[in-house]
Amino acid sequence: MSHPLPLLPLLLLLPVVGRCQTGSQFDVCRSLRSSEAGPGWEFYACQPPQANMKEVMQIRVDPPGITCGNPPERFCTLENPYLCSDECDASSPDLSHPPQLMGDRERGGLITYWQTVTWSRYPEPLLANITLSWNKSLEVVDDIIVTFEYGRPTSMVLEKSLDKGVTWQPYQYYADDCLEAFGMSPKRVSDLAPSNLTRVICTEQYSRWVGAKEEKIVVFEVRARFGVFAGPKLINIDALYTRMETMKGLRDFFTFTNLRLRLLRPALGGTYVQRDNLLKYFYAISNIDVPARCKCNMHAAQCVLRDATLQCECDHNTSGQDCQRCSQGFKSRSWRPGSYLPLPKGTANTCEAAETAASAGDSNTAASDRPSASSDGVTDTTTITTTTTDSTTTDSTTITTTTTDSTTTDSTTDSTTDTTTITTTITDSTTIDSTTDTTITTT
Numbered sequence: 001m002s003h004p005l006p007l008l009p010l011l012l013l014l015p016v017v018g019r020c021q022t023g024s025q026f027d028v029c030r031s032l033r034s035s036e037a038g039p040g041w042e043f044y045a046c047q048p049p050q051a052n053m054k055e056v057m058q059i060r061v062d063p064p065g066i067t068c069g070n071p072p073e074r075f076c077t078l079e080n081p082y083l084c085s086d087e088c089d090a091s092s093p094d095l096s097h098p099p100q101l102m103g104d105r106e107r108g109g110l111i112t113y114w115q116t117v118t119w120s121r122y123p124e125p126l127l128a129n130i131t132l133s134w135n136k137s138l139e140v141v142d143d144i145i146v147t148f149e150y151g152r153p154t155s156m157v158l159e160k161s162l163d164k165g166v167t168w169q170p171y172q173y174y175a176d177d178c179l180e181a182f183g184m185s186p187k188r189v190s191d192l193a194p195s196n197l198t199r200v201i202c203t204e205q206y207s208r209w210v211g212a213k214e215e216k217i218v219v220f221e222v223r224a225r226f227g228v229f230a231g232p233k234l235i236n237i238d239a240l241y242t243r244m245e246t247m248k249g250l251r252d253f254f255t256f257t258n259l260r261l262r263l264l265r266p267a268l269g270g271t272y273v274q275r276d277n278l279l280k281y282f283y284a285i286s287n288i289d290v291p292a293r294c295k296c297n298m299h300a301a302q303c304v305l306r307d308a309t310l311q312c313e314c315d316h317n318t319s320g321q322d323c324q325r326c327s328q329g330f331k332s333r334s335w336r337p338g339s340y341l342p343l344p345k346g347t348a349n350t351c352e353a354a355e356t357a358a359s360a361g362d363s364n365t366a367a368s369d370r371p372s373a374s375s376d377g378v379t380d381t382t383t384i385t386t387t388t389t390d391s392t393t394t395d396s397t398t399i400t401t402t403t404t405d406s407t408t409t410d411s412t413t414d415s416t417t418d419t420t421t422i423t424t425t426i427t428d429s430t431t432i433d434s435t436t437d438t439t440i441t442t443t
């Protein structure tokens, strides 16, 4: 009752927000609504905006002596092995190439890069691990791009951890010859279908020698994977959101707390290693882009750096780094992540106050508690199907909502204490296939 004025612009904005296709969707956790009983809050599923997480990553390089310059070293180039004018000297600011230079902003076109020692100990492999840590679960939203100066590795693995570095799993293999390097047949993301989108592949697309200056980037293709559901240019982003909720393992596939690059063999500039000029073999990385957002379980619209750690600004009476539990005074068992469904606004799934919960007993487990119950979901998805021209959504015909026990089918990795949960499943065969086809989350 005390602030009807700021309410007005918000209300005017809302229809616009609702119609927007991407970007502004899910960017507010609540808004004031007036009703006959007076103004009150309406809660929405929300998520923080994306950011380039390279700005806040911790970089660790292994083994310790792999960075060049101690002692100072000379380098040759792959294109012209007799051009050996580059020098690395850790004691000189102008000639040192420390790991931080992978994450800095390139100012005024001046490219700065991390660089390793040369492969002078050939035939012992030249190995390096780069571990990127955020101490926070993140959801990648666009391509991860690693830029190599002086040639891309002949083979490398991108790995990820979901538990702050305790366990690791491969994310993608890269080699100029996948069969020889990893015993895997080469694939591209364009070979992936909805049923096997989370499969870990080996690609030869970013490892073949084409000249050090022509092709510098190695990509983990997130956009192309999203495109399998959302269509080219991600026109139908709602189809992706629907899949994120309904396809087992899909959200986790795009989630991580750490990434690791295992560099296994440097660029050779040809087929063979020239033993008489090992000073031209090394790794150098100028940039690593990680476009992602904090994972806040759809309960926060902002993520901030506090005590050097990313932290969700939780709403909906949730708390924790990822808003993964109910705030004190709220029934812990009522915690659930917010949901993208029903589109376009999703469901906030706010925590219940403890007193209400005590008197209401098990009421939070009833489907009626959840505005995204079956009839809503069906209506909304049908709308998407009619507004799209893309073929990838033709299979999203029906959504059925079933209540099941969380111990048998819950796919989230969050330690929810909910005894029951509501699982929404798309009733098409490709999704059902995918539950047995998920490689990355089940290993």
Ligand SMILES: *[C@@H]1O[C@H](CO)[C@@H](O)[C@H](O)[C@H]1NC(C)=O
Binding pocket: 062, 063, 127, 128, 129, 262
């Ligand atoms: C890189 O990490 C892997 C996995 O932990 C480990 O086996 C390997 O020894 C590491 N390599 C280097 C060069 O530190």
Ligand SMILES: *[C@@H]1O[C@H](CO)[C@@H](O)[C@H](O)[C@H]1NC(C)=O
Binding pocket: 135, 308, 309, 321
């Ligand atoms: C990592 O995050 C947790 C949870 O916020 C925090 O308690 C811990 O101090 C952080 N660790 C580091 C090394 O920043």
Ligand SMILES: *[C@@H]1O[C@H](CO)[C@@H](O)[C@H](O)[C@H]1NC(C)=O
Binding pocket: 187, 191, 192, 193, 195, 196, 199, 201
């Ligand atoms: C993914 O599934 C499609 C269709 O079932 C198949 O053609 C393709 O080979 C599979 N891709 C991989 C990498 O297994």
Ligand SMILES: *[C@@H]1O[C@H](CO)[C@@H](O)[C@H](O)[C@H]1NC(C)=O
Binding pocket: 041, 043, 315, 316, 317, 350, 351
């Ligand atoms: C959270 O609880 C406070 C009271 O402690 C209440 O004012 C607020 O509206 C609640 N928010 C949600 C999302 O339930």
